[in-house]
Amino acid sequence: NADIARDANRPMLVHLDDLRTSAFRFNSAAAALPKDRWDYVVAMRNAVTERAARLPFRRLIEVELHHVDLDVGYELTDLPADFVQREVEFLTSGKFAGHADVPALTLTVPGGHTWHTGRTGEEPTTVEGTPVALLGWLTGRSDGSDLAANAPLPTLPPLG
Template sequence: MTHTPPDFPRDTAAVREATDRLLVSAGKLDDEAIAEPSLLPGWTRGHVLAHLARNADALSNLLTWARTDVRTPMYASDTARDADIERDADRPLADHVKDLQESAARFDAAAGALPDGRWAYRVEMRNGVTERADRLALRRLAEIELHHIDLGVGYTLDRLPAFFTEAYLDFLAAVKFAGHRDLPALELVTPDGSRRRTGRTDGDAAPVVVTGAAADLVGWLTGRADGGGLDTAGSPLPGVPPL
């Protein structure tokens, strides 16, 4: 059957729950562990946590833009974004935890303040990408869930909530990689028989059919797994461009 993506709820309860799980994992670390490498090349765990806090504020900026119709950039600039992460990466664990809590609360408040009539408003993210306000909660949830994995603290793909992997696979297929010229045409098939088309649409070749659990497909498409658990019926597994 063809998969029809559901609307992701505008309620940020899932974001709050994911943040709580992240804070539990972070709370088990110490200042020494924060300075150790994460699973992201060139970043320590402190870099990952600092990025997550600043991303919450960046998405809060976009929600404010959607509410007020006054352009509020996600970040002042890419240079400023990178500098803020570097500035905050080496902080003690307690400072990271406090920042994560406070920035999460600001995001939640910004989402709660957005009137119903403004959820369809489009804002501009980094690199000129436009996005609807009603998809920013999913964007934030993905940041938390995937970077929780990147901390390298035992939170793995198989622990991702099923509703998130389904919703994010919808997003990756229908938005992120739809028509992407650097990804061949794909048909993603999950065990329930759902099918999602993505990748290039300008050729006549049949799509590569990639079958696997939603979590495994998300892991492969986001660079968190090598696709070893996926089935392509003997075809080579295509390379995926970076997010």
């Protein structure tokens, strides 16, 4: 977090160089990782752990969602559909599943997929919308006004 705060105001060309350099380092390290090491658990920030095999997708999440955050015309609706589907799946089955601060939720795409997440043992709030609308709300990038729900939408914890 301190690095982000310190470096946020650097010139765009410096950010681009840093992005390219870190992508090269990541790709080199990933290519050198023996196949039997992809099941290792890696310590992330904020006491989060993750399987090494999930790191490439976690990096893609950072790139795609922060691209939206730049406010340069790349919107949630520009995200690739397969990315949106996979990220909603990740958030519902991993990040928010069983989370004490997330009430039971059933998220539904009309005529499509349904996900269950949050606390267990209680009647879920049903939330319906497009995958992009669900992703926007789950990631805190929208207020959920484009979703339909059978109760007021809860405030979700930050992804940090």
